[in-house]
Amino acid sequence: MNKRIYYGLYGLIVILLVLPFVVPNNFYLDLAVRMAINAIIVIGLNLLIGFAGQISLGHAGFLGIGAYASAVLPMHFGWHPVTAMLTGALASALLAALVAKPIFKLKGHYLAMATLGLGIIINIALRNEAQWTGGPDGMPVMPMALFGFEIGSDRQWYWVVAALLVLTVWGSLNLIDSPFGRALRALHGSEVASQVVGVNVARYKVSIFVLSAFSASIMGSISAHYIGFISPNFADFFHSIELVTMVVIGGMASVYGSIVGAVLLTALPQALATFEGWETVAFGAILMLCMIFMPRGLVPTLAARFSKGDDK
Amino acid sequence: MLAEFLQFLFSGITVGATYALAALGFTLIYNASHVINFAQGEFIMLGGMLAVLFAQMGLPLPAVLLLAILVPAIVGVLVEKLAIEPVKGAETVTLIIITIGASLVIRGLIQVWLGKNTFSLPAFSGDEPIHVLGATLLPQSLWVLGITALVVVALWYFFNRTLQGKAMLATSVNRLAAELVGINTSWVLFMSFAMSAALGALGGILITPITMTSYDVGIMLGLKGFVAAVVGGLGNGLGAVVGGLLVGILEAMGAGYISSAYKDAIPFVLILLILFFMPRGLFGGKSTDRV
DSSP: OOGGGGGHHHHHHHHHHHHHHOOOSSSHHHHHHHHHHHHHHHHHHHIIIHHHHHOOOOOOHHHHHHHHHHHHHHHHHHOOOOHHHHHHHHHHHHHHHHHHHTTTTTTHHHHHHHHHHHHHHHHHHHOOOOHHHHHOOOOOOOOOOTTEEOSSSSSHHHHHHHHHHHHHHHHHHHHHHSSHHHHHHHHHHHHHHHHHHTTHHHHHHHHHHHHHHHHHHHHHHHHHHSSSOOOOGGGGGGHHHHHHHHHHHHOOOOHHHHHHHHHHHHHHHHHHSSSSSHHHHEEEEEHHHHHHHHEEEEHHHHHHHHTTTTTO | OOHHHHHHHHHHHHHHHHHHHHHHHHHHHHHSSSSOOTTTHHHHHHHHHHHHHHHHHTTTTTHHHHHHHHHHHHHHHHOOOOOIIIGTTOOOHHHHHHHHHHHHHHHHHHHHHHOOOOOOOOOOTTTEEEEEEEEEEEEHHHHHHHHHHHEEEEEEEHHHSSSHHHHHHHHHHOOOHHHHTTTTHHHHHHHHHHHHHHHHHHHHHHHHHHHOOOHHHHHHHHHHHHHHHHOTTTHHEEEEEEEHHHHHOOOOOOOOIITTGGGEEEEEEHHHHHHHHHHTTTTTTOOOOOO
């Protein structure tokens, strides 16, 4: 493994340090925070899709669990926001493990179906349990406080999320390069071959799915605190598809690609705001064109073009 | 007691017939290409929405039916030619994402074109309910069941008694072998998309007088059709029909006896249970993988 894969991380740190001083106003800072939040979720999802070759069509469900844990537990039960966030994340991880264990013994489309079903059930529950969740109208979220210090302004949130993003990228690069990561890549290449050399295929897939659910849940909590309001749309099927789209556009199995995908697709609705109503069409068309002409996604395709014959 | 039960049963079978048609659509495409077509629900929506549009133009019912089936079939073929064929042999994840993209494009275009309103279609033969043992049955339900039954019989005949149908079956069993005996497998792919879009659209038209329609009904109807296909064992035609009826009946019973708010969750609970305990579906045989 060469060290050049980390150059991107150093570049990212520099960009993140400089960004808040060059953005013209808070609108762009807010956009940057949302891009970074999405990037962290997408990196987790990409470990599952890109490295384990499995697709989750219900990831927004885990976001929803995290977000609503952070909204409901402090509001109705007086829990500390951090305890609430961790409880939500553990619940998501547990749910993911429960669902994934029997599913990963099967092959093909089954995880897609199971996660899709799970996501829809979570969303329906959020809409119907109005006495806790406010139903379809959503509910406000209390501010996040750490050690008596309240995180309130966009700028404070920016630094929190930026630090999390750097940690996530660093952690994922290491994970991919670890024996765990090599096993994951092997089983994406050929499940049978990796089984033959002693990789416990099902266990690795469950672990990565649980990890991505945990990370999604934490980021769901953070989004909820950041926005200060949460509604079931946050956990719906379309949001799950958006996240998958980010993975695919940036490039499967590429950590930096995930960031690019998240940045582009978080900015897209702003860019399309003038074409009221056409967002869905644009989204669908981008997905299809990307898969047909660049099945590996933006970053890996471009990287291959610029460094011919120079495999990373 | 009995009246209530019958009432739930009637509404369950009626919706279930639509799910069955959608599930047959999934099955056809899956058998021909091993693609799970996540755009299937949009064909159901297209059928209903176009039928409303053509009916408002004042066309007679047979013409409405014909056009509202033909146009989605053409759309289905376009999806296959433009999006599925160029990536032949791609990974499952890629194919799933492409069909999701297609469904977003179709839904988005209809939303831009016809708006976000809910539309209804007049029933084919009046709204005078028929009384059966204290329960009421809409004449439209009889249309739904009758036409679905006809379609199932026609499909059975097509696949078992005609050369084209057998060619399609052969392709689903072994594509390479089918090509070797001279079957035009790209024609089979073409036909399966056209037929499956037409089946979905037909279901959408038939159910619209009862449940109404709007640009976004395709997601739920499609997903439930998909659940029905999996319940019956993916790729199994008879299973798809039984699966559709079963999902419809369970949903109606659940809505009636347990909670109407959680009606839409019932098929998805069912799919999780089936995946855990009977991963090949109710009718799917054992399968082995070749390395």
